[in-house]
Amino acid sequence: MKTLVILYLKDLLRNKMLGLMVLLIPIIFYPLIYWGINQFLMVKAGFSDSRELTLLYTIENDEFLQLEDSLISVKNLILERSDNAAGGKDRMKLIVSKTDGLPFYSVILDSSNSNHKEFYARIENKLIGFYETKKKELVESKGFEPEYFDVFQIETRNSEGEHEIIRKMLSLLIPLLSVISIISAAAAASVEITSGQSEDRTAETSLTLPLKRESIIISKLLTVNIYALLAGTVNFVFLVVFIITIFSSLITGVSEDMTGFSWSEIFSLKIIMIALVSLLLTSFFVSVIFITASGFASKRKEGGVMISPFTAFLTYLPLVLVIPAIDPNIFIAATPVLNISFSLKLLIENNTDWIFMTETAFFSIIWLVIIYKLFFPFLIEEEVLLGYSGSSLTKKIKTKWSRWKKRLP
Amino acid sequence: MEETITIKELNKEFYDPQRGTVKAVNNISFSAFKGEVFGLLGPNGAGKTTTLRMMATLMQPDSGYISIAGFSTSEKPEDVRRSIGYMSSNTALYPRLSPREIIRYFAELNDYPESEITLRVEQLISYFGIGEYADTYSEKLSTGMKQITSIARTIVHDPAVLILDEPSSGLDVIVSQKIHNYIKDLRDQGKTIIFSSHNMGEVEKICDRIGIINNGKLLAAGTIENLREQTGEYYMENIFIKVVNEFEKKIVQ
Numbered sequence: 306m307k308t309l310v311i312l313y314l315k316d317l318l319r320n321k322m323l324g325l326m327v328l329l330i331p332i333i334f335y336p337l338i339y340w341g342i343n344q345f346l347m348v349k350a351g352f353s354d355s356r357e358l359t360l361l362y363t364i365e366n367d368e369f370l371q372l373e374d375s376l377i378s379v380k381n382l383i384l385e386r387s388d389n390a391a392g393g394k395d396r397m398k399l400i401v402s403k404t405d406g407l408p409f410y411s412v413i414l415d416s417s418n419s420n421h422k423e424f425y426a427r428i429e430n431k432l433i434g435f436y437e438t439k440k441k442e443l444v445e446s447k448g449f450e451p452e453y454f455d456v457f458q459i460e461t462r463n464s465e466g467e468h469e470i471i472r473k474m475l476s477l478l479i480p481l482l483s484v485i486s487i488i489s490a491a492a493a494a495s496v497e498i499t500s501g502q503s504e505d506r507t508a509e510t511s512l513t514l515p516l517k518r519e520s521i522i523i524s525k526l527l528t529v530n531i532y533a534l535l536a537g538t539v540n541f542v543f544l545v546v547f548i549i550t551i552f553s554s555l556i557t558g559v560s561e562d563m564t565g566f567s568w569s570e571i572f573s574l575k576i577i578m579i580a581l582v583s584l585l586l587t588s589f590f591v592s593v594i595f596i597t598a599s600g601f602a603s604k605r606k607e608g609g610v611m612i613s614p615f616t617a618f619l620t621y622l623p624l625v626l627v628i629p630a631i632d633p634n635i636f637i638a639a640t641p642v643l644n645i646s647f648s649l650k651l652l653i654e655n656n657t658d659w660i661f662m663t664e665t666a667f668f669s670i671i672w673l674v675i676i677y678k679l680f681f682p683f684l685i686e687e688e689v690l691l692g693y694s695g696s697s698l699t700k701k702i703k704t705k706w707s708r709w710k711k712r713l714p
Numbered sequence: 715m716e717e718t719i720t721i722k723e724l725n726k727e728f729y730d731p732q733r734g735t736v737k738a739v740n741n742i743s744f745s746a747f748k749g750e751v752f753g754l755l756g757p758n759g760a761g762k763t764t765t766l767r768m769m770a771t772l773m774q775p776d777s778g779y780i781s782i783a784g785f786s787t788s789e790k791p792e793d794v795r796r797s798i799g800y801m802s803s804n805t806a807l808y809p810r811l812s813p814r815e816i817i818r819y820f821a822e823l824n825d826y827p828e829s830e831i832t833l834r835v836e837q838l839i840s841y842f843g844i845g846e847y848a849d850t851y852s853e854k855l856s857t858g859m860k861q862i863t864s865i866a867r868t869i870v871h872d873p874a875v876l877i878l879d880e881p882s883s884g885l886d887v888i889v890s891q892k893i894h895n896y897i898k899d900l901r902d903q904g905k906t907i908i909f910s911s912h913n914m915g916e917v918e919k920i921c922d923r924i925g926i927i928n929n930g931k932l933l934a935a936g937t938i939e940n941l942r943e944q945t946g947e948y949y950m951e952n953i954f955i956k957v958v959n960e961f962e963k964k965i966v967q
Contacts, residue, residue, distance in 0.1 A: 308822045312808065319810035319851070506804035510867070513770045513800040514823045515792045 306520050306527075309511065313528040317494055318535075327490045327536045328543070358424045361387045362399040369401050369408050369439070375431045382424060397421055399428070406443050408436055484619070484646045486540030487587045491533035492616050495595030498525050500608030522596075522681070529592035530585070537584055583649040586669070590641045591619060593676050619643075638664035641672045718875055718906040719746035719769070724778035726764055726930075738764040739775070740930035746908060746923075748874075751901050753921030754910040755954060761930040762910040763803065766879050769908065770800040783874045796824065799868035803880040805860035809853035813844050813863040816852065817870050824871035838866045842896070858889035865896060869905075876900060876907045882916060894920050914950035924950075926957045933957045 317323065360382055364370055376384055385396075398413040410432050414421040443449065502508040511521055598615050599608035619642050633651065638644045644665040651658050726739040739761045746752040754762045767773045769780055771791040780787040783797035807816055817838055821831045839848050842862050847855055852863065861881065868876060878897070882890040897920055901907055911917050917924055918938055925935040934941060934957045942948060945956045 308819055312811070312819045312823075315815070316808045316810045505809065506802050506806035507808055509767075509770075509772055509802045510800070510806045510820075512772050513795050513798065514820075515796040515825060516823070517792070 306516065306524050309514070309516070309521070309524040310527050310531070313498060313524060314531055317497060317528065317532050320497065323493050323497055324536070327493050328540065356420050357381045357383055358420060359383045359385055359396045360399055360424070360428070361385050361396055362401065363388050364401045366401070366403040366408075369403070369435075372401060372408070372431075372435050375435050376428065379424070379427050379431060382428070397424065397428075407439055408432075410436075481646070482541055483537070483584050483649065484587060484642065486537040487533050487584055488591055488616060488619050488642075490536030490540065491529055491588055491591045492595050492612050494529045494532040494536075495592055496599045496602075496605055496608035496612060498529060499596055499599040500602040500611075501605050503603040504605055519681075525596060526589070526592055529596065530588045533588040533592060534584055537588065541584075583645050586645045587642055590645070590672070594619070594641075633658050633661035635664055637661075639668045641669065644668060715747040715750075717745050718748050718783055719744075719752070719908065720779070720781040721745070721765075721769070722779040724765065724768065724780065725776045726761075726768060726773065727776055737930050739768070742778075742927070742930075742932045744925050744932060744935050746906050748906055749901055749904045750922045751897060751907040751909055751920055753917040753924045754908065754927055755912070755914065755917045755924055755950075756910075756927035757912050760912075760927045762912075762927055763879055764930075765927070766800075766877050766908065766910055770798060770877050771795055772800075796871075797873055798875045798877055799871070799873040800877045801864050801868040801879060801881055803883055805852075805857070805864045807852040807860055807864060807867070810851050812849045812851055813855075813859075813866070814839065814848040816863065817866050820867045821870045824873075826871045834870060834872075838870060842866045858885050858892075861885060861889065861893065862896075865893065869900065874904075874906060876905050878907060878909045880911055881909070882911070882913070890916070914954060918950040926954055928958050928961065931961070933961045 358381065360376065362373075362376070362384065363386070364372065373384065373386075376382065400411040400413075402409045402411070412425060412428075414425055499508075502511070512518070514521075594615055595612050598611045602608040602611045633647060637647050638661055648662055648665050651661065722743045724739055724742045725737070728736045728738050742761070742765060744752070754765065756762050764773065768775045769782060769787065771787050771794050774788070782794045785793040785797065787794050807813075811819070814835060817835045818831060821834055822828070826834060839845050842865065844859075844863060844866060847859055852860060855863065865878075865881065868878070881897070882893045885893065894916070897907060897909065901922075909917075909921060921938075923935065923937050924941060926933045926941075934944060936944070938950070941953050941957075945953045947953045947956050
């Protein structure tokens with residue numbers, strides 16, 4: 306089997322067109338990644354109307370207690386007076402002190418949390434309004450020039466450190482890029498190794514070797530996995546360079562300060578190891594899906610047609626819909642590939658949601674059993690291995706589907 | 715004579731959504747012996763390739779029995795595969811591997827003794843005159859060069875039985891002649907060779923015995939002399955037409 310994997314891999318790696326395609330395909334996703342980040346911020350903001358937020362506040366000077374009446378009118382904002390509690394994931398913190406006879410505000414929030422940002426915008430209006438009222442009172446009582454008080458500043462601080470936003474962004478990007486780079490490489494390699502070999506008839510020669518059919522399929526799976534990991538890693542490096550150079554400006558715009566940020570904060574050994582495991586699992590699942598799908602076709606072009614819906618589904622689902630917007634849930638845990646990328650996202654965020662991780666592991670095992678019981682026997686069918694039968698793609702699908710149905714319980 | 719191939723009442727059906735069930739191989743039986751070239755002669759779609767694929771364990775027969783080199787294809791397919799060299803009608807070479815690499819890998823994959831692989835590969839390269847293009851990617855070779863490489867790949871593990879599906883199809887006269895000579899050489903070395911073709915002259919020239927196959931049925935089998943006696947015709951083309959016509963007459967009756 307080792308020799309067969311080397312043979313398949315050598316043939317794939319020397320395919321220049323395939324290599325070029327694998328490296329170029331992810332580039333079409335670069336604008337989508339940019340869009341995906343905006344989605345991350347915007348889609349979450351869309352939910353904020355129905356969300357509540359607790360504001361812990363400390364008013365150090367009693368003459369500013371009226372501010373409570375102003376803040377109470379902010380919809381869905383729950384006020385909680387506390388002199389000690391800090392801000393956090395679900396809570397913002399406001400400290401009101403007195404400077405030059407006027408209120409000085411310190412707001413501690415999570416700047417990557419669109420809910421915090423949305424509420425901050427609402428609170429800010431109230432804070433400015435209260436400041437203006439107090440300023441007017443002061444100006445009138447002391448006879449000051451109003452211009453003297455025009456400088457108004459609210460100090461905002463991130464609740465989890467200044468580089469939190471970068472970490473959050475990358476916790477979104479790393480799984481996305483892993484999925485995209487793996488998918489494009491696995492898709493291209495699967496078509497070449499199944500429909501391509503059927504078209505060249507090399508599938509026949511390998512089937513006349515003194516090996517079990519299962520060994521040949523496993524060799525193909527291994528080859529696609531190795532190829533996808535190699536190509537995926539190269540792509541991943543390109544994409545990371547892209548993020549560092551292009552997205553730095555975006556990240557700087559959102560966060561307070563990029564200076565002093567070290568990429569080693571993100572690319573730690575732990576994250577790299579987790580990313581590699583994630584890449585491995587993702588490539589296994591996608592190669593099984595793609596090898597099965599392209600097994601329906603006996604020509605490369607048809608193979609490409611067969612895998613395209615799966616490619617689109619597997620790429621766009623995490624990219625657009627789920628990873629940016631939704632919290633971990635059982636449906637994500639039940640979706641192969643997506644669940645692994647999502648787990649990776651959580652781990653990078655240092656959010657170890659053990660319930661979700663357990664669900665992911667459970668459903669991954671279920672999928673493996675399904676693949677072994679249903680797809681594997683189908684994959685070793687002579688019609689799939691050799692790409693025989695009818696002339697048109699539709700005919701082939703019908704023929705193979707009718708054969709496969711016979712196998713179903 | 716030692717019987718190396720035994721085929722009994724072999725059947726294979728395909729399902730086609732438009733034509734329904736198609737009988738590709740219909741109750742075929744024949745044998746082949748050591749040091750013999752047995753030719754399967756028939757038009758395209760006659761069932762030659764399906765028969766050869768079942769012999770090579772690429773396909774499972776619906777019913778019937780195949781034994782090759784003493785191993786049943788249904789019971790010991792891996793032993794059968796170890797005993798055969800199969801060459802499909804297409805050259806079936808990995809496009810981005812060189813002839814030298816392909817021959818070497820197939821020797822390894824067929825469990826040829828590792829210490830002898832290099833010597834064996836060089837012997838074959840020299841025997842088939844591949845040396846000039848041994849390190850060029852297969853995709854850059856001419857059809858003739860590919861076909862010769864394919865034969866070298868097929869015999870690299872020195873199998874007792876060779877199954878060759880239209881080995882000289884689409885080749886020019888010179889390369890075809892070369893391939894015919896190689897086949898005769900291999901027969902003289904004691905190999906059993908099953909050879910399919912729709913080229914009458916080719917079959918007549920190199921086969922010791924011929925089986926005429928049409929619409930999945932083996933209509934006649936024997937030496938060229940036997941077939942001449944049976945049909946009263948001399949040329950292979952006329953023999954073939956007579957056998958097919960007589961069979962069709964029987965069906966009509």
